Amino acid sequence: MVDIKRVSPVSFGKSPKRTEVRDNWTIAMEYDSEGQGLSIVDLSHVTRLDVQTGDLSGVTPFGVAIPEVPGQSVLKDGILINRMNGIQASVFQLPGNGADLPTDVFVTETTENTLCVAIMGKDVFSFMEKVSNLDFMDPKMTAPFLFQGPCCHVPCQIITLSKDGDKAGLILTCSRGYGKDMIHSLLDAGVEFNMKPAGEEKFSAWVASL
Amino acid sequence: MALTITCPICGKRNGYEFRYGGEDKGPRPEEAGLTPEAWCDYVHMNKCVAGVQKEWWFHKDGCGSWFTIHRDTTTNLEVKGPEADK
Numbered sequence: 682m683v684d685i686k687r688v689s690p691v692s693f694g695k696s697p698k699r700t701e702v703r704d705n706w707t708i709a710m711e712y713d714s715e716g717q718g719l720s721i722v723d724l725s726h727v728t729r730l731d732v733q734t735g736d737l738s739g740v741t742p743f744g745v746a747i748p749e750v751p752g753q754s755v756l757k758d759g760i761l762i763n764r765m766n767g768i769q770a771s772v773f774q775l776p777g778n779g780a781d782l783p784t785d786v787f788v789t790e791t792t793e794n795t796l797c798v799a800i801m802g803k804d805v806f807s808f809m810e811k812v813s814n815l816d817f818m819d820p821k822m823t824a825p826f827l828f829q830g831p832c833c834h835v836p837c838q839i840i841t842l843s844k845d846g847d848k849a850g851l852i853l854t855c856s857r858g859y860g861k862d863m864i865h866s867l868l869d870a871g872v873e874f875n876m877k878p879a880g881e882e883k884f885s886a887w888v889a890s891l
Numbered sequence: 892m893a894l895t896i897t898c899p900i901c902g903k904r905n906g907y908e909f910r911y912g913g914e915d916k917g918p919r920p921e922e923a924g925l926t927p928e929a930w931c932d933y934v935h936m937n938k939c940v941a942g943v944q945k946e947w948w949f950h951k952d953g954c955g956s957w958f959t960i961h962r963d964t965t966t967n968l969e970v971k972g973p974e975a976d977k
Contacts, residue, residue: 751900751954766900766954814905829901829953830908836952 690860718875
């Protein structure tokens with residue numbers, strides 16, 4: 682019997698200082714010189730689910746209710762749920778939440794179909810202006826909220842978790858096949874913002890601070 | 892020409908995020924008594940209005956919704972539809 686090995690579609694071209702193997706993923710926990718500028722964190726190992734059914738009103742993945750209005754998100758106890766449209770929601774089980782996955786027939790695990798990165802830092806929305814025409818600073822949008830739209834011309838789900846100064850940050854997912862080019866584009870656009878790869882520990886500390 | 896389209900879920904967005912789905916031709920005709928000519932007309936014939944027309948769009952780079960809007964084909968601007976459509 683050979684253990685399977687899961688490989689992230691994200692590569693920063695730099696070796697992490699410390700890694701951890703979890704559920705067959707090799708996860709970067711920390712990088713050297715993560716710096717004070719923008720941080721980009723590979724979260725492709727984070728469990729992601731698609732929930733799709735005609736009536737979402739009574740559906741509570743991991744015990745968390747799905748927001749009623751498309752575009753709204755909720756973050757509670759390490760579970761992030763984003764309402765996509767009338768019948769669909771995406772669910773992220775962030776690091777630290779070890780609850781068992783729902784077994785309902787309307788839930789599909791999509792972890793290995795997409796890439797997922799978090800981008801954090803006070804300049805994150807200036808950075809996003811370079812790579813997307815979505816209006817993250819729309820005063821009508823209060824965090825957390827979901828945008829479904831293009832980033833680097835690729836259809837993405839982008840969840841803004843915070844718009845507050847140093848705590849500003851978001852999570853971005855898109856199809857796995859765009860991984861290499863998406864990361865290349867993001868890192869290139871992030872040079873002027875001193876974007877550096879960071880490990881999962883920095884992400885977890887950021888989420889805990891929200 | 893810059894075109895913006897208002898998606899019912901995502902709001903006003905760049906027209907390049909959408910795929911055009913054709914004129915709105917109303918409900919599919921009943922199959923009982925449907926002649927090949929009438930079906931062919933329904934599928935292939937368009938009014939090609941010079942003015943405001945109701946049309947289908949697909950938010951391909953966004954939420955994946957199909958929806959209708961009214962667009963003035965002479966200005967390529969989305970316009971408010973009649974109250975009856977709301």
